[in-house]
Amino acid sequence: MKKDINSYYLDLNKVWIAANSVVVATSALWVNNMSVIKYIKLLVQNIDISIAIGIAIMVAILNLLGIGNQPIIFSALLAVMAIVPISMLVNRQQNKEIKDILSNLKDTRSLAAKFFHKEDDLTEIVQIIRKSQKIILWGYTLSSHIPILQEEIEKGLDRGLQVTILLIKPLGIVLEMAAFRSENRMIKNKLNKELEANLGRLEEIKKSRPNAAFEYRVIDYFAPYTMYIYDPHLSNGKIMVRLSTLEVSNAERPTYYLTRKDDETWFQFHLDQFETAWKKAHNWII
Secondary structure (H helix, E strand, C coil): CHHHHHHHHHHHHHHHHHHHHHHHHHHHHHHCCCCHHHHHHHHHHCHHHHHHHHHHHHHHHHHHCCCCCHHHHHHHHHHHHHHHHHHHHHHHHHHHHHHHHHHHHCCCCCHHHHHCEECCCHHHHHHHHHHCCEEEEECCCCCCCHHHHHHHHHHHHHCCCEEEEEEECCCCHHHHHHHHHCCCCCCHHHHHHHHHHHHHHHHHHHHHCCCCCEEEEEECCCCCEEEEEECCCCCCCEEEEEECCCCCCHHHCEEEEEECCCCHHHHHHHHHHHHHHHHHCECCCC
């Protein structure tokens, strides 16, 4: 019996030494400028390893105290073995993400080539309009877009779509600039005729649907871009921006996209620019 008590105290002494070792290790981490919060965060980030270590320590302590038995040890080993494949799956996913990042880094295109596009895909615009709750079109005359999109806009308004359109002012100072920068140096009067025709289409839409969420205005301001803004109030909001150019075809204009999710600051900047212009614009009376 005395031998058992001595053995018990010897085991407690071993546990005490092990506990002191943990304290010393923790103190060493603290000395190396790792705060307790960072240490805990490290354990949480590697929760699978932390659990495995905890189980191993627990089994060791139980064995030292003579409490451990084969079923307990076997259960603990099974638990650790279950953690291992989970850890492997997590690591596999992390490796995939790292490979994707490295793949993007290896892209030989310049930053500008990744950012800018040359496209004017009306089919894509139609598809986005059909899925949107609110759209904003800000352009000069949108002479090639409004006639094609008119039917989609009308269908959208019938299902509750909110539509806001901002164009340049007919016979204004900006009209001459718009004619000057066009690809074929369009005559000012001809461009003005197309602009007024589009404004007539918009007025028809408004009169045929007086209760629809539809607004359009004009402004005597030449913006440096055309913007199509989709669902700016939602987390999946998107803006298509097409830069103004000089004697370049519509299909060749540099285009870039912004999303509220990935480009919050610049998304809001472009949206604020539209809202500022909208406040300075006025209704057009035919």
